[in-house]
Amino acid sequence: MSIFGVPILSLLIFFPLVGAFVLFLIKKENVGALRTVAFIISIVEFIFSLPLFFAFDTTTAAMQFVESTWWVQAYGISYKLGIDGISLLLVLLTTFLTVLCILCSWSAITFRVKEYMISFLFLETGMIGALVALDLILFYVFWEVMLIPMYLLIGVWGDPKRRIYAAVKFFLFTMAGSVLMLIAILALYFINLKATGKATFDVLELYKATIPIQTQYWLFGAFALAFAIKVPMFPFHTWLPDAHTEAPTAGSVILAGVLLKMGTYGFIRFAIPLFPNAAYDLLPIVSSLAIIGIIYGALVSMMQADLKRLVAFSSVSHLGYVMLGMFAFNMQGVEGSLYQMLNHGVSTGSLFLIVGMIYERRHTRMISDFGGLSKVMPIYATFFMIVTLSSIGLPGTNGFVGEFLILLGAFRSNMLYGVLATTGVVLGAAYMLWMFQRVMFGVIKKPENEKLKDLNGREIATLVPMVVLIFLMGIYPKLFFNKMDVTVEKFLEDFRGKVGMKAEAPQPKIVADIRK
């Protein structure tokens, strides 16, 4: 299926690559042109992705806009793309955040702008490819393709003090998990080959494979390891604070906004549906790690002196919620988890944008260097407050909808998980509000802070779409849940069928649930 005869998913994947080639032809001294062209390319890419949202058929859980050809026929590797309710919104998040990232890099990146923009567009290709690939090897290829540009972004344009350490750590950590996943993919392929005689890496075909439970544990373990490193789940999270802190602002935004979601997406698209029995049996372990992540992430966040590191650890905490909701295996939990993936992209992405703005002015990220900034930068303070409240999960903002659903789901599946996770909400408010108070309120202690300029037009333009989304997603979530509902229902139905769980009593639609 395609729109007006255009294979839209391939277009979305390869258009940034074409854009990168166009940038390659521009002289590197012509920085203004490079930035403008990159910005236009990302906007056009975003516009290309909008039809997906509007033409998406919300009544079916089947894959849409599917494109399928052979890549290496001898092996059964196909070039197969498709989206459903789970990946649609993530693709849109990717194209949306890329625009904002390029916008926010305008004055932040002053050297090697050409290579920077090319890397970013390369990264976008990898991200969208990984989200829409329906063939395991194709997914693996795009998964690895994402590593190089991100590695370059952190290592070349990051904070000079520790960027190389952070970049290499990021690369090696992620790669180690991925290679084990490759073995699991191969094992799955051969098991399926022996059982059905079909040589294929097509995920939809492999969903149907029945695998003995012992093997499932190993394969799920390998997949889960690769994705858990990416999410990141405790205790594989140690690469994240370094990578986030040392990366340039746009790098952190895209890392938090999209790359982390690749891990959670991997769980819901591959690890759980391919190995449902193992997922169900190992549920207590995953949920415990998720809860530890929530609480540990929040506690460590509170103790950070570096603003960016604080936000980085808050990511660990937020994604703990996502994993908890996903492994609740009920409608609220899974939909909350998916929604929270989007929320985290928006709110933590905005937090990094905001930290980046103050860093550009003061070249420090230490909380003790700030204080009382709201007097000198009122517009900044307003945006910062809104984003902080969204991160905390104040009703009316997107954070509330996601968190509430996750907690609801967690409570329904296991009371203890729900209780423990809810304490995380309190901790979340604690570290965010305390940070905000120390940075924005109070008396201005440092003289440098008195002369700070408030946000300029470009910076406001970067934040306004985020704030609009925060409120839109918080007040009218139906717009987004509509797309997910049927897919998630089918996901849970398939899961329950294979695991032998009792089916849920028919649920009223999520929206009605909240409205009540």
Next chain:
Amino acid sequence: MKVPEIDLSLIAPEIVIALFGLGVLLIDVFSGKEGSKRGLGYISLVGILIAFFFTLPQIGVVKTGYAGMYVSDGYAVFFKIVFEIIAFLTILISIGYAEREGISCGEYYALILFATLGMMLMTAGAHFLTIFLGLETMSISIYVLAGMMRQDRRSVESAFKYFLLGAFATGFLLYGIALVYGATGSLNLKEVAAFIASNKHLLRSPMLLMSLVFLTIGFGFKIASVPFHMWTPDVYEGAPTSITAFMATGVKAASFGALVRVFFSALPVFLPDWTSIMWVLALATMTVGNIIAISQTNIKRMLAYSSIAHAGYLLVAFVAGNDLAMSGILFYLMAYAFMNLGAFTCVILLGKKGEENTLIRDYAGIGFKYPLLAVPMTIFLLSMAGIPPLAGFMAKFYVFSAAVKSKFYWLAILGVLNSAISVYYYLRVTVLMYFRESEREITGLEFSPASVFALILAVIGTLYMGIFPANVLSFAQKSIAGLM
């Protein structure tokens, strides 16, 4: 007396290469001492192209000749094409490099051609002596080529070391071959297999089991597997870089080709016996290669250890032993040829007369200063690390999927973990190139057009085999048809 039939069309590529080798020698003698010897290089290139055109008609045709001593099947033809590519690229990069280092002479190009001839014989041999003949032709040519830079102590050392150890290992190989003859009464690969098949008691024959050991030692030396690898770093570092590239790709490919042919055509019944030895060898080779490469400071030595590691990955496929593994080995050797020759080309291009710049820290800051050098180098290094969508990833993918198919799960897992370890030292060079400032200015680099052309070919090869592997893979699969 019956004159054995002689079918020259079978060995047409070899004849062409031998003739051009001799021709280059003659032209060198008659063309006087002065003057650029580039012409000789171009003539050799023409020779290889002509040999390639003679190879093409052999694709898909299976014929034996010379009383069963020579076979031209898909396997031999695939390797001939690989060797022609390797020789072509080596001569291309030699044209600038040899002149720079003062080793440009007729013997240089002729020896490369003769070595290629030897390689072709090794993989087309259906008889132990043909293989041995090819092995010796190749080895002696390479021994001399390694010591070509007569004024440089390290080059002479490398030739000497290689020669001594190589001769010793060849002795082992010969002894193994002799034991096979003693046990089976024949040196023809297929006859050996048939004889063993019809005399079941030979399965436990001590003579044949010992011959396995000796053959492993002899071939193991040539492919630089652990524990027969000690010569590799010193020889690779001392030899002229273009010859290092030639050795790392061509000699390894030829030796692997012969190893696979011998073990799978003549001694397949012993598979259970040599699988366990090879398993250990494969693991040791990968691990030692990768771990020692981490601590290297000289890029030629680092690439030497990385080539040891790659031999380990190939041995993983060897252990797997199924048809996927065999086609995987062929695919891997072709991909490896492109990546490795490309990487060594970049190493050559970073040097100039008197200043080799082969230390890894010389690569600092190259990324943005010489992007035309750094980007291909990055591509080759990442390909060797196994990052998609490059040739190295596809090659490792085939190799490891073969291992998984034969249920060598642990070997496959250790293999990919080794691959992850190797990322560190490959990445380190890119870190230096892009993330660090250069400690000293490297100026005056000459990028000879021939080398740039070789670089472009290697990049195209690496990208093509990574993004569109289907064609090469199916060619490899068809090539192994008659092997077992």
